Amino acid sequence: MSTPYPTRYHRGWLLFAMCCVVVAAGAIAVTFGSIAIPLETLLHIVAAKFPGSAIARTWTPSWETIVFDIRLPRVVLAGLVGSALATAGATYQGLLRNPLADPYLIGVSAGAGLGATIAIVFGFALIPLLAFVGALGATSLIYALARAGGRTTPTTLILAGVALSAFLSAITSFLMFQGESAFRTHQVVAWMLGSFALSSWQSVAAMLPYLGIGWFVLLLNARALNVLQLGDTQAQQLGVPVERVTMTLVASASLITAAAVATSGIIGFAGLIVPHAVRLVWGPDHRFLLPMSALVGAAFLIIVDTFARTLLSPGELPVGILTAFCGAPFFLYLLRQKKETLL
Numbered sequence: 001m002s003t004p005y006p007t008r009y010h011r012g013w014l015l016f017a018m019c020c021v022v023v024a025a026g027a028i029a030v031t032f033g034s035i036a037i038p039l040e041t042l043l044h045i046v047a048a049k050f051p052g053s054a055i056a057r058t059w060t061p062s063w064e065t066i067v068f069d070i071r072l073p074r075v076v077l078a079g080l081v082g083s084a085l086a087t088a089g090a091t092y093q094g095l096l097r098n099p100l101a102d103p104y105l106i107g108v109s110a111g112a113g114l115g116a117t118i119a120i121v122f123g124f125a126l127i128p129l130l131a132f133v134g135a136l137g138a139t140s141l142i143y144a145l146a147r148a149g150g151r152t153t154p155t156t157l158i159l160a161g162v163a164l165s166a167f168l169s170a171i172t173s174f175l176m177f178q179g180e181s182a183f184r185t186h187q188v189v190a191w192m193l194g195s196f197a198l199s200s201w202q203s204v205a206a207m208l209p210y211l212g213i214g215w216f217v218l219l220l221n222a223r224a225l226n227v228l229q230l231g232d233t234q235a236q237q238l239g240v241p242v243e244r245v246t247m248t249l250v251a252s253a254s255l256i257t258a259a260a261v262a263t264s265g266i267i268g269f270a271g272l273i274v275p276h277a278v279r280l281v282w283g284p285d286h287r288f289l290l291p292m293s294a295l296v297g298a299a300f301l302i303i304v305d306t307f308a309r310t311l312l313s314p315g316e317l318p319v320g321i322l323t324a325f326c327g328a329p330f331f332l333y334l335l336r337q338k339k340e341t342l343l
Contacts, residue, residue: 005283014282018295025299026079029306030071034314037063074199077207077263078305078319079298081196082270084211084260086297088253089271090278090289091218094225095249096154099279102272103257106161106250109268110168111138112261113192117172120187127191128206128262135258138168143250153232157250194267194320196305207259214256215294221245221252222286229284267301267320269327274300276330 031037037045041059045067048055088103096105103109115134119127146153146160176188224245227235232242257271275293282292304323309316 005285011288015288015291015295018292018299022079022295022299022302025302026075029075029078029302030067032306032310033066033071035063035066037067042067073201073204074196074305074309075302077199077204078196078301080204080207080211081260081264081267082274082297082299082301083294084207084214084256084297085267085271086274086278086293086300087215087218087290088257088260089297090275090286090293091225091249091253092271093275093279094229094284094286094289095246095253096158097229098154098158099276100272101158102269103253103260104165104266104268104271106157106254107138107142107165107168108135108254108257109261109266110165110172111135112258113266114138114168114172114175116191116262116265117175117188120184120191121175121178123184128203132258132262135261136254138164139250139254139258143247190318191265192320193318194265194323195308195316195318196264197309197316203263207263210259211256214252214259217248217252218256218290219287221249222290225249225286226284265318265320267323269323269330270297270301270304273327273330 027039027042031039031042041063044055045059045064047053048057049068085103089101092101092103092105093099095101112131112135115130115132115137116127118124118134119130124130142157142160142164145164146156172188172192176185224235224240227238227240228242228245230238236242260267274297275289278293278296279289282288301319301323304326305319307317308319308322311317
């Protein structure tokens, strides 16, 4: 019997419900920290910012600073990064027709890691910029290497990504161990594990334009991505320009991944487990899968980051460690389920 996926009528309500979950997860996350802020007080602090509010301020000014300058931008950035990685993961899994695909499969993280390592080791100030350039450069190079006979197939794209990722990671490791400063080496390691410790509204503002463009293009091509599931030949016969759509999807997914990685460092597995879980529960229609993956990814990374900064309070864990704890067993489960296909 087929899985009872939601009808078109119910999808709008499900998306609305998931939006509420994201907002609730974000609000609860802001209350946690070395200084606990009651949820009711948090709501009053936020409401007091609206014009004409008559709420009496019974909290100290430092609480407003904690909420608006420290925790809220971190929660918003975690949500944006989680949604970007999950959306890119859903796109790669659909495009490559491989449930084991994630945003790092075709070398985006390796390129970003190399760019950030160069910036840190040589003392450049623009770490996010070089990480972004490295991610997009690696994606462009992989796509160029994967083209054969004027077209790009999922298999050659995966193989080119794996090979170039290994090469770029080797260069990153070489540079890291060549660094003369132990502090800079520690910076590289911390960045490679992912963190939102330096989040700010400037980071949110810098990331939003790239996410907006990437999400718009991906949603615009969601129907074509559905047709590509039938195979390149049938999709071509149905009028889909396979090569152009493939290039557009790869570029857009890589754009939002590069923006996420350049902002927060490398956070693995978020783009693997979220879209696959959404696909299992709500079906493979990318017109619904992409926005739902974005919302679930946002809630997932907000929750994981909350644990990362509170488990060892006043210290904190790199968020990439916790996503690996969640993602690695799930990856092995997928690998076991798909081993007959992969062999």
